[in-house]
Amino acid sequence: MPNLHGVRLRLDSADEGMTVRRVPGGTLIQATTRHTHGRTFTATLR
Numbered sequence: 001m002p003n004l005h006g007v008r009l010r011l012d013s014a015d016e017g018m019t020v021r022r023v024p025g026g027t028l029i030q031a032t033t034r035h036t037h038g039r040t041f042t043a044t045l046r
Helices: none
Strands: 003-005 011-014 018-023 026-031 043-045
Touching: 011 018, 018 043
Parallel strands: none
Antiparallel strands: 003 026, 011 043, 018 026
């Protein structure tokens, strides 16, 4: 999952199983799943 560098972003909305947290230097987005198999995840940050 991506680690977005730069300005810290706030979570507006996210699909079930998505976590967004602040980390040094940016924002970390994680999906809590073992298998994705074509699944799409959405997280809206502001």
